Amino acid sequence: MVYSLNLGARVRYRQGVIVDGEPRPPRRVAPGAARREGAARQAGLRSQNLALVVAQVAAAGTISRADVAAATGLTRATVSSLVEPLIAARLLEWAPAPSSSGSVGRPASPVRLASATRVGLGLEIGANHLCASVVDLRGERLAFREVRGDLAAGAPTASLASAVELARVTLAAARAAHPGLALLGVTLAVPGIVRRGVVLDAPRLGWLDVDAAAVLREVDPDVAVTIGNEASLAALAESHARPASTFLYISGGVGVGGAHVVDGVVQGGVHGFASELGHVVVDPDGPDCRCGATGCLEQYAGAQAVARLAPHEVGRALGIALASAINVLDVAAVVVGGGLGEALPGLRPALVAELETRVLAHPWAPVDVSAAAVRDYPGLHGAALAPVLAALADPEPLLAAGAR
Amino acid sequence: MVYSLNLGARVRYRQGVIVDGEPRPPRRVAPGAARREGAARQAGLRSQNLALVVAQVAAAGTISRADVAAATGLTRATVSSLVEPLIAARLLEWAPAPSSSGSVGRPASPVRLASATRVGLGLEIGANHLCASVVDLRGERLAFREVRGDLAAGAPTASLASAVELARVTLAAARAAHPGLALLGVTLAVPGIVRRGVVLDAPRLGWLDVDAAAVLREVDPDVAVTIGNEASLAALAESHARPASTFLYISGGVGVGGAHVVDGVVQGGVHGFASELGHVVVDPDGPDCRCGATGCLEQYAGAQAVARLAPHEVGRALGIALASAINVLDVAAVVVGGGLGEALPGLRPALVAELETRVLAHPWAPVDVSAAAVRDYPGLHGAALAPVLAALADPEPLLAAGAR
Numbered sequence: 145m146v147y148s149l150n151l152g153a154r155v156r157y158r159q160g161v162i163v164d165g166e167p168r169p170p171r172r173v174a175p176g177a178a179r180r181e182g183a184a185r186q187a188g189l190r191s192q193n194l195a196l197v198v199a200q201v202a203a204a205g206t207i208s209r210a211d212v213a214a215a216t217g218l219t220r221a222t223v224s225s226l227v228e229p230l231i232a233a234r235l236l237e238w239a240p241a242p243s244s245s246g247s248v249g250r251p252a253s254p255v256r257l258a259s260a261t262r263v264g265l266g267l268e269i270g271a272n273h274l275c276a277s278v279v280d281l282r283g284e285r286l287a288f289r290e291v292r293g294d295l296a297a298g299a300p301t302a303s304l305a306s307a308v309e310l311a312r313v314t315l316a317a318a319r320a321a322h323p324g325l326a327l328l329g330v331t332l333a334v335p336g337i338v339r340r341g342v343v344l345d346a347p348r349l350g351w352l353d354v355d356a357a358a359v360l361r362e363v364d365p366d367v368a369v370t371i372g373n374e375a376s377l378a379a380l381a382e383s384h385a386r387p388a389s390t391f392l393y394i395s396g397g398v399g400v401g402g403a404h405v406v407d408g409v410v411q412g413g414v415h416g417f418a419s420e421l422g423h424v425v426v427d428p429d430g431p432d433c434r435c436g437a438t439g440c441l442e443q444y445a446g447a448q449a450v451a452r453l454a455p456h457e458v459g460r461a462l463g464i465a466l467a468s469a470i471n472v473l474d475v476a477a478v479v480v481g482g483g484l485g486e487a488l489p490g491l492r493p494a495l496v497a498e499l500e501t502r503v504l505a506h507p508w509a510p511v512d513v514s515a516a517a518v519r520d521y522p523g524l525h526g527a528a529l530a531p532v533l534a535a536l537a538d539p540e541p542l543l544a545a546g547a548r
Numbered sequence: 549m550v551y552s553l554n555l556g557a558r559v560r561y562r563q564g565v566i567v568d569g570e571p572r573p574p575r576r577v578a579p580g581a582a583r584r585e586g587a588a589r590q591a592g593l594r595s596q597n598l599a600l601v602v603a604q605v606a607a608a609g610t611i612s613r614a615d616v617a618a619a620t621g622l623t624r625a626t627v628s629s630l631v632e633p634l635i636a637a638r639l640l641e642w643a644p645a646p647s648s649s650g651s652v653g654r655p656a657s658p659v660r661l662a663s664a665t666r667v668g669l670g671l672e673i674g675a676n677h678l679c680a681s682v683v684d685l686r687g688e689r690l691a692f693r694e695v696r697g698d699l700a701a702g703a704p705t706a707s708l709a710s711a712v713e714l715a716r717v718t719l720a721a722a723r724a725a726h727p728g729l730a731l732l733g734v735t736l737a738v739p740g741i742v743r744r745g746v747v748l749d750a751p752r753l754g755w756l757d758v759d760a761a762a763v764l765r766e767v768d769p770d771v772a773v774t775i776g777n778e779a780s781l782a783a784l785a786e787s788h789a790r791p792a793s794t795f796l797y798i799s800g801g802v803g804v805g806g807a808h809v810v811d812g813v814v815q816g817g818v819h820g821f822a823s824e825l826g827h828v829v830v831d832p833d834g835p836d837c838r839c840g841a842t843g844c845l846e847q848y849a850g851a852q853a854v855a856r857l858a859p860h861e862v863g864r865a866l867g868i869a870l871a872s873a874i875n876v877l878d879v880a881a882v883v884v885g886g887g888l889g890e891a892l893p894g895l896r897p898a899l900v901a902e903l904e905t906r907v908l909a910h911p912w913a914p915v916d917v918s919a920a921a922v923r924d925y926p927g928l929h930g931a932a933l934a935p936v937l938a939a940l941a942d943p944e945p946l947l948a949a950g951a952r
Contacts, residue, residue: 337909344912390818404876413878414794417909420875425906427832428868437871437906464832467841468872471824472808474817502829502841505741505821508748 190226191540193218197226198235198257198539203387206239206256227255229543234261234326235281235536257281260322262535262542265315265363266528267307268333268374268521271296271348271398274306275521276314278325279528281536283384286325287318296350303349304359307332311363329368329531330360333377333523335399337417341371347434348398370530375401375419376410377526378481378518383408384529385517391477392469394421394462395522396450396484400442404473422446424465441465447483458484459491463498470503470511481516488515594630595944597622601630602639602661602940607791610643610660631659633947638665638730639685639940661685664726666939666946669719669767670932671711672737672778672925675700675752675802678710679925680718682729683932685940687788690729691722704747704755708763711736715767733772733935734764737781737927739803741821745775751838752802774934779805779823780814781930782885782922787812788933789921795881796873797920798825798866799927800854800888804846808877826850828869845869851887863895867902874907874915885920892919 193216200212209227213220230236237258263278263286275290289310295303311330319325334356336346341357343349357369379393383405393403402421404411411418422442423435430439443449444461466478480488492513499511518525535542597620604616613631617624634640641662667682667690679694693714699707715734723729738760740750745761747753761773783797787809797807806825808815815822826846827839834843847853848865870882884892896917903915922929939946 337912339912402876414880415878415909415913417913418876418878420908423875423906423908424872425829425868428830428864435908440906460832464829465872468828468869469876471827472806472822472873472876474819474822474824476818502827502844504824504827504839505819508741508743509819509821 191538193222194226194230194539194543195537197223198230198536201236201255202257202536206254208252208254210252212255230539231255231258233539233542234258235539235542237261257536259284260286260325262326262328262532263318264328264528264531264535265311265330266333266377266524266526266530267311267330267360268524268527269295269303269307269349270335270374274303274310275524276307276310277521277524277528278314278318279525279532281532283529283532285525285528286322287314289314289317296348300343300349300351300354300356301359304354304356308360308362311360315363327364327367328535329370330363331370331372331377331527331530332356332360333372333374333527335374335397335401338371338373339416341369343371368531368534372527372530373401373403373416374523375421376403376412377524377530378516378522379403379405379410379479379526380533381518381522381526381529382479382481382516383410384526384533386479389477390475391479392421392466392473392475393419393479393481393516394466394484395481395516396445396447397482398447400445400484402469404475421465421469424468426461426464445484450483450487455487455490456494458487459494460498462491463495464502466495467499467502470499471505474505474509475511476509477512477514479514479516481518481522485515485519488513595942597626598630598634598943598947599941601627602634602943605640605659606661606940610658612656612658614656616659634943635659635662637943637947638662639943639946641665661940663688664690664729666730666732666936667722668732668932668935668939669715669734670737670781670928670930670934671715671734671764672928672931673699673707673711673753674739674778678707678714679928680711680714681925681928681932682718682722683929683936684729685936687929687933687936689929689932690726691718693718693721700752700754704753704758704760705763707753708758708760712764712766715764719767731768731771732939733774734767735774735776735781735931735934736760736764737776737778737931739778739801739805742775742777743820745773747775772935772938776931776934777805777807777820778927779825780807780816781928781934782920782926783807783809783814783883783930784937785922785926785930785933786883786885786920787814788930788937793881794879795883796823796825796870796877796879797883797885798870798888799885799920800849800851801886802851804849804888806873808879825869825873828872830865830868849888854887854891859891859894860898862891863898864902866895867899868906870899871903871906874903875909878909878913879915880913881916881918883918883920885922885926889919889923892917 196216200215209223213223236255239254239256241253258281260280263280266277268275273292277285278287279285334343334346335348337344343351343354343356356371360369375395378395388408390406395401400422402419404419423440426441426444427439431443432438433440433443445458450458600620604619613627617627640659643658643660645657662685664684667684670681672679677696681689682691683689738747738750739752741748747755747758747760760775764773779799782799792812794810799805804826806823808823827844829843830845830848831843835847836842837844837847849862854862904910
C-alpha cells in the first residue's frame with residue numbers, strides 16, 4: 145500500500161508527516177469529534193486520545209501517567225487505559241522510576257517512547273550516492289549503509305533495484321543487532337518533484353515519470369511506501385530536532401531546495417510542490433537555469449555556482465530570494481542546511497544585509513538565520529523518520545496488530 | 549474589547565477570519581475535544597456542533613434540519629436542539645417550506661442564515677477616501693457611505709475621528725431601514741502593516757504606529773474592533789464569493805498587496821505580515837522602492853508604474869514576482885484584484901508567459917489566472933464581513949445573549 149499523507153494547512157498533528165502530492169478532497173464540514181455521534185464518535189475520541197498521549201510522551205521524553213493526565217486534561221484512569229495498549233503495541237515502554245519512588249512496573253512508573261521496537265526505513269538517492277538507514281521511534285539510528293557511484297548514468301530501474309537491495313541489507317543489519325524489529329514504512333528521498341509515489345522530474349538523476357513506489361514495495365509488501373522531496377524530508381529531520389517550531393528551511397548541494405515548516409508540519413501546498421526555493425527569481429536577466437527559466441536562485445547558490453562565485457555574491461543572491469520568500473510567508477527563522485549551511489559564516493553578512501533591506505516587516509519582525517542542526521544526511525534521516533512520525537501521529541491502527 | 553483572531557496553519561473553520569498579528573502561543577497538545585473530559589468536553593462539543601450546523605446552513609443557503617443531520621452526522625434531535633437557540637439568537641431563521649410540504653414553522657421547515665439581524669461594520673481608509681458599510685450574516689450590504697478627500701494630508705487622529713463619525717452615520721442609516729440590528733464588530737481596512745490593532749506603517753497614509761483600534765472602540769464600546777490589512781480583507785471578501793477555495797490573491801491600486809487563502813482561510817504567517825507581494829523582488833537592480841529596497845514588484849505594478857509602463861512590461865513583472873511566490877507556496881489559482889484586475893486582459897499574455905517559464909511545477913500543475921469576482925470596494929466588503937464570519941465560525945457566545 146502506498147500512502148500519501150497530505151500536508152495542507154489542516155494537518156492536525158504537529159509532528160511532521162510527508163506529502164507526496166495527493167490532492168486533498170474538499171471538506172464540507174469542520175473536522176473533529178463533532179462530525180459523528182455515538183459509537184463512531186467514541187472511536188474517534190479514543191483515536192485522538194491515543195495520539196494525544198503519544199505526543200505528550202514524545203515531547204516530554206520520560207513522563208509519569210499522572211503528568212500526562214495533567215498535561216492533556218484526560219483523567220488518570222483514561223491515561224492508564226491508553227498507555228497499556230500502547231505498551232503492548234511496543235510504541236511506549238516503562239522507564240525506570242525515579243529513585244525516590246517504587247520499583248519498575250508500579251502504577252507511578254513513568255513511560256517513554258519504546259527503543260528499537262518499531263522502525264522506519266529511509267532511503268536517499270542522489271547523483272553520486274545511494275544510502276539507507278533505519279531509525280526507531282525515538283529517532284535513534286539503528287543501521288546505516290551507503291553505496292557511492294554514478295547513479296545518474298544508469299537506468300532508474302537499476303538504481304531502484306540497488307535501493308531495494310540496500311534496504312534489505314540495512315534492515316537485516318538492524319535486525320541482527322535488535323531482534324524483533326517491526327518495519328513501519330519505507331520512504332525514499334529524491335532530488336526532484338514527486339506526486340503520489342511517482343518521481344515526475346529529478347533532473348540531477350535524469351529521471352522523468354518514474355514510479356519509484358511501485359518498485360520499492362518489494363522491500364516489504366506489507367508496509368507503506370512514500371516518495372518524498374529531499375529538501376522536504378531534510379526539513380522534517382530538522383523539525384524533529386526543533387520540536388513544534390516554525391521556520392523556512394533552505395538546503396543547498398548540487399541543487400537548491402527548501403521547505404516551509406509550520407509548528408513542526410512541512411507545508412506541501414496544493415499539490416505537494418511547495419517551497420521550490422531554488423527557482424525563486426534572483427535576477428530575471430541572470431544566467432540560464434536547467435529548468436528553462438533565467439536567474440533562478442540555483443544559478444547563484446547551487447554547488448557549481450558556489451564554486452565559481454565569491455561568497456558575498458552567493459550570500460547576496462540567497463538574501464534576495466529569501467527576502468521574496470519571507471515577504472510571501474512571514475517567517476521569523478531561516479534554517480540553512482546542506483553545503484550552504486556549512487558555508488553560512490562566509491555567506492551571512494551579504495545575506496543578512498539583503499534581508500534587512502528587502503523584508504518589508506523587518507523593523508518589526510527581524511529574521512533569525514542559523515545553520516541546520518541536522519548535518520549528517522538530513523534527507524535520509526527525514527526519510528527514515530517519516531514513517532515513524534506518521535505512526536506516532538496516528539498510533540491506533542498499530543494497536544489492533546498488537547505487539548507483532 | 550479588541551480581538552485578534554490569528555490565522556496560522558491551525559485555524560479550524562474554513563470561513564475566513566482576520567489576523568492582525570497577535571503572536572500565537574505555543575500549543576502543547578493537539579486541538580479538539582480530546583483535550584478535556586466530562587462537562588468541559590460536552591461544552592466544547594456543543595460549541596463545535598453549533599459551528600458545524602451554522603457552517604452547513606451557510607454553505608447550503610437554505611437547508612432542512614434533516615439534511616443538516618445527514619451532512620454533519622449529527623442526529624436530527626441534536627440538530628433541532630441546536631437550531632432552536634440559533635434562531636432565538638437571530639443567527640438563523642426559518643425559510644419558506646417547499647410548496648409540496650407543510651406550512652412555515654413545522655418541523656420540516658428549512659432554515660437559512662438570518663437576514664438583517666446581526667451585522668458587521670466595515671471601514672476603509674485610503675489616501676483619498678474613507679468609506680463604511682454594514683453587512684448582515686448573509687453578506688448583504690445594508691448601508692454604505694463614502695467621503696472623498698486627501699486623508700494623507702491630515703493627522704491620523706483626524707482621519708480616525710472622521711471614521712468614527714462615518715461609522716455612526718452608516719450604522720444609523722442601516723438601523724433606520726432595519727430596526728433592531730445588532731452590531732457584531734467593527735473592522736478597519738488600511739493599506740499597511742498592522743499588529744494587534746496598531747497600524748505600524750501605512751506609507752500611503754503617512755501613518756506610523758497609530759493605535760487605530762483604541763479610537764474605533766468609540767463606535768460601540770461593547771463590540772470587538774479589528775484592524776486589518778486592506779489586501780487581506782479584500783481576499784477575505786473574494787473568498788466569501790468562492791467558498792472554501794485556495795488561491796493567491798494579488799491586488800493592485802496605488803500600492804500592490806496580496807493574500808494567500810487556503811480552504812477559505814487567509815494565511816497570516818507568524819506575525820500576520822504574510823503575502824506582501826508588492827515587495828517580492830522583480831529585479832534587484834531595478835528602481836528604488838519607497839520601502840528602501842530596489843526592484844520590488846510595486847515599482848512595476850503600482851498605479852504610478854502602470855501609468856508609465858507598457859502593459860507587457862507590467863505583465864512581465866507580475867509574472868516574475870508571482871512565479872517566485874508560486875514556487876514558494878504551490879497554488880493552482882491566482883486571483884487579480886483592484887486596478888490590476890481591471891487591466892488583466894492586457895497584462896495576461898506577458899504574465900502567463902512568465903508563469904509558464906518560471907513556475908517549476910507548471911508542466912504538472914498549471915496555474916489559473918483570473919480577475920477577482922468582488923470588484924466593488926473589496927477591502928471594505930471584507931472588513932464588514934470579518935466580524936460576521938468570525939461570529940458564524942463561533943456562534944456559541946452569541947447564544948447566551950439571546951435575541952437581544
